[in-house]
Amino acid sequence: MQFDFNEQQNEFRQEARRFLAAECSTDRVRKALEGGGFDRQLWQGVAEMGFLGIAIPEEHGGLGLGYLELCAVAEEFGRAIAPLPILSSVYLAAEAIKTFGTPEQQSEWLPKIAAGAAIGCLASSEGERLTEKSVRVAFANGALNGTKAPVLDGDIADVAIVLAKEGDALSLVLVDLSQDGVARKALETVDPTRGQASLTFAGAKAERLGERGDGWGNFQTLLDRAAVLVAFEQIGGADRALEMGRDYALERMAFGRQIGSFQAIKHMLADMYVSATLARSNAYYGAWALSTGAAELPRAAATARVSSTNAFRHCAKNNIQVHGGMGFTWQMDCHLFYRRANQLALALGSLPDWEEKLVMRLAAANEPLAA
Incomplete structure (x- = not known):
């Protein structure tokens, strides 16, 4: 039984690693971070x-x-902490248009996204915990009104997929952000390499993506698929x-020894390895559930999301600890990973929300056994 990417997929991943190593150094990431x-x-x-x-x-x-090839490349974007709207444009917007869009919507936007000529984003949050009843942005008669914030990459996006209230139900709608009925405002964020913005719609022209009233279910499907891809970034x-922590532990000397020889550092690195593995x-x-369209995808996505979020935050935090006092300085790259770990932890909804989803989905899967 195969539990890893095949040879072709690994070659694709290595190609992505070579490209990002050459073109996306941490100096380039810092340039985005510093404005x-x-x-x-x-x-x-x-x-x-x-x-x-x-x-x-x-x-x-x-x-x-x-999707397996996309998962493999997503992992490399995560290693490089690339300051790019991959999550917003590829995992969310393109996926939504490909899955729920009409042939006309697909032919208009997918070629642009694939060519890098257009950037997409998902606008769902309205400044509070998102539920099926909390959405206030309204879509009626082809027009959209209200404010979404924060919107990941909303400051640079060309098109948005918006979760909106349509009558007494929710729908996903597609909005061209270049029109006059859209106003943007950049927001402060823990990781400025992936910007956040508020989007205010004032009679903005929009069109439904998918069927009327299917917005919440389609939104959850979209999150599950993106959660798997983001897990590979994480x-x-x-x-x-x-x-980084291992390499520093082998280089840094204290009391005439490599600090990696100290038991406390060994245990810290071992814990990081266990959580990442x-x-x-x-x-x-x-990835298996996503690529095969398996019924287990909701449960698998929540499991991957919770586990990978915890692992990235754990490893990023402990990497700083291994580096000691130097790890807290601006000159070291440790904080770049810590910033990204915390940004991704919130990008698709908070960890407690995903933990709740996981518990509910596991319970639902076990109901036939209990009966």
Whole structure:
């Protein structure tokens, strides 16, 4: 039984690692962090490599490959903590349009996203815990009104998938953000390499994505699929943070010894390895469910999300501890991973929300056994 990516998928992953190692150094990440703005040159390079269109059909300008290839590349974006809207544009917006869009919507937007000519985002939150009853942004007669915040990459996106109230139900709607009826405001965030914004709609022209009233169910499906892909970003970041801690422990000398020889450091690194390895196992389970369309996807996605979120935050935090006082300084790269770990922990909803989903889905799966 195969529990890893096959040879072709691993080659695809290695190609992504080589490209990102050459083109997305931590110096480039720092440039974005320190106010350099969105790196469109890097984004265009990623598009030319075909990474944005991996899971987009060939007839819409993509490579027409599968989710396993996308998972493999997502891990490399996580290792590089790439300052790019991969999550918003590829895992969420493109996936929503591909899954729920009309042929006209797909032919208009998917080729642009695959080519890097358009950036997508998902606008769901309204500043409080999101529930089926909390949505206030309204869609009626082809117009959208209200405010969504925070919206990941909303400051640079060209198109948004918006969860809106339509009558007494919820729908997903597609909005071109270049029109006059849309106002943006950048928001402060723990990880400025992936910006946040508020989007205010004042009679903005919009069109439904999917069927009327299916918005909440389609939104949950979209989150489950994205959770698996983000899990691979998180384990990529966790593995890199572990490697950084290990390398520093072998280089740093104290009392005439490598600090890696001290039991406390050994235990810390061992704990990081265990959490990252457990997360990888759960992410692979999610990748299988996603790639096969298995009924277990909701449960597998929640498991991967919880495990990978915990692992990345654990490894990023302990990497700082291994580095000691130096780890807290601006000059070290440790905080780049800590920032990204916390940003991704909230990107698809909070960890407690996903833990609640996991408990409910596990309980539902066990109901036939209890009966």
